[in-house]
Amino acid sequence: MFQNLSERLEAVYKKLKGRGKLKESDVDEALREIRVALIEAxxxxxxxxxxxxQVREKSIGQEILKSLTPGHQMVKIVxxxxxxxxxxxxxPIRFSDQPPTVIMMVGLQGSGKTTTVGKLARLWKKEGKNVLLVPADVYRPAAIxxxxxxxxDLEIDVFDAGDEKDPVAICTQAVQQAKKELRYAxxxxxxxxxxxxxxxxxxVRRIxxxxxxxxxxxxADSMMxxxxxxxxxxxxxxxxxxxxxxxxMDGDARGGAALSIKNVTGKPIKYIGTGEKLDALEPFHPDRIVSRILGMGDVMSLIDKAEQAYDLEQREELGRKVKKNAFDLxxxxDQLLQFRKMGSMQELLGMIPGAGKMLKGVQIDDNAFVRVEAIINSMTPHERAHHNLINGSRKRRIANGSGTNVNEVNKLLKQFAQMKKMMKKMSSGKMGRFNPGSMLGGRGLNPFGR
Known part of the structure; x- marks a missing residue:
């Protein structure tokens, strides 16, 4: 997300922070580079x-230019x-005190409007809101x-317009039905x-x-x-x-739509779509997006995703198992399955401060996790609980059953043994320097590819 802009701004910031004092000419030079970055975006x-x-006006004040860290101050202004x-x-969406709240979706064809309707409905259903969907695009049967x-798929009701072909009449009838059925939205x-x-x-005006x-x-399609x-x-x-x-937004390396739309329309961005799956919709947090643009990650969004994927009881049970060193395959x-619910590895790593820069150009293979699950699923419950019992013949059987090879089974078992050691140190408070890469292996099952 916004990768090109992020790299451009990072180069500008590095120059600014490296200077002990700033002159007005330094500010103008930085602004020229920022201008190029925004045009490219x-x-x-x-x-x-x-x-x-705005940036220039705030950056050339005497309290900035004469401060101890003028470069850092200007970065903060930007x-x-x-x-x-x-x-x-x-x-956030303003829900009515007297349901149903009526939300009208508009936009051009191909912008992802119908999919966004499904994503919103899924999000609100998870929050316990009773939603009715209304297909008012009578010109494109595929949309209906x-x-x-x-x-x-979502087990959410869709209004049946019957033979009605007038979009205004369809929307009117649907809202009336929703009122009778006490729908939330x-x-x-x-x-x-x-x-x-x-x-x-x-x-649209008549509706x-x-x-x-x-x-x-x-x-709106952010790629535009x-x-x-x-x-x-x-x-x-x-x-x-x-x-x-x-x-x-997951495919938008520039960011022009996001950075222009509020200023041009005067209206806020409320949600962003971050993938094709129906759970890939997030409330829009400007401060978190700026943090991502600047390569500082987005820890709060990562925490939000983790809390959605793991309930409190699961987290407590996992903590108990780690503490007792009873964590098995x-x-x-199960943790991999929960982790995958949070999104792609590429997206999640982008939320970790510094990870984007550290792993720049590294290929990330989400299919590696699928192979790991296949290997574990090919084990018996006894083998999952006692991984040390898995000998050569068992490894061959597991490899055949999972469509992998013995080498991959060996790597998984080795990585799991390393993880168990790490967890034992953590639970005993003897955790020293830990290299996360050691848990990922070098090749083969390494989710980061080669």
Whole structure:
């Protein structure tokens, strides 16, 4: 996420921090480099102009230039202004005191709107909210079928419009039904187009006037850069939106959409899509995103993901087993399954401070974990509990059953034995210097590839 911008800014910051004192010319030189970085990130030019003016005004004050660490002070100013571009604070959905809360999703075709509807519904269902999904895209049968499929997979109700073909009537009837059924929320999946046209805007306006949604969310493809901000502005001017959901953020190396959209529309980013899976949707935290941009990781988001993947009882039971050194291969497999629920290794490592820089250019193989699970699943319960009993013939049987080879089985057992030693030291308080790489092996099952 924002890899290109992150690398550019890191180079600028390194220069600034290396200077004992800053002159006005140093500030201007840094701002020129930041300008290039933002242009390459595809940030809107008016946004860049305002951003640099704000940074310059705050950076050339006497209290900054004469401070003991002027370079660090300027870096902080840039960081604060970046947060300002992204919206300063979290902007949650405003749920109505009198349900149902009506959420209207708008955007162009291909932006990920229907999938985002499913992601929101899944998120709210986990929070105990009773949701009704409404397929209002009558022009694209695949969109209706997609939403019905999502509803079945998530076990969430989808409104049945029958033979009705008028999107306004469909949304009106759905909201009325939701009121009768005491639904907590209704999500209207309106039609998109390949490009903005008056017919699209007129239809969205009529739906909004009729059902009076509590929130209108514009769904934008972050890979479109500043163009996404321009399209959001068109929707804001023609219809009025309350917030933005940025999709495909996991593949956005530039960041132009995220850094432009709040300034251009005046509306906050509320959620970001970080992958194709239905659990890959996060509330948007500007400070955490800036932290990722600067290569400082995002520990809070990592903790949030861990808390979602592990309940309190699981964490306590794991702690007891580690303390007693009773952690076995079955526990190890269960922890891998929970870990994989948190997301891809690439995404998780990006949240660890310094990991992105340390592992730059390293290939990360999530399939390595699948092979580890296959090996452990091919063991008997007795073998999982007593890994030292696994001899040559057992290893051959396990390798054949898991579709791997004896060498991979050996590496897993070796890595697990190292982990057991490490856990024993941790539980006894004798933990010295620990190299995480030792648990990953050199090759073979190493999730980082070669």
């Amino acid at each position: 595809d940030v809107s030019l008016p946004v860049i102009k305002d951003f640099l003016a 960081n604060d202004e970046l947060e300002g571009l992204l919206g300063d604070e979290v902007s 079928e997609q939403l019905n499929t999502l509803g079945r 209704v999500i209207l999946d309106t039609a998109g187009r390949q490009q903005i046209d008056e017919a699209l805007m007129d239809e 909004k006037e009729k059902v009076e949604p509590h929130e209108v969310l514009f769904v 850069g500043q163009q996404a901000a321009d399209i959001a502005k068109s929707f804001q001017d023609a219809v009025g939106i309350d917030g933005v959901v940025l999709t495909k 079955e526990d190890f497999r």
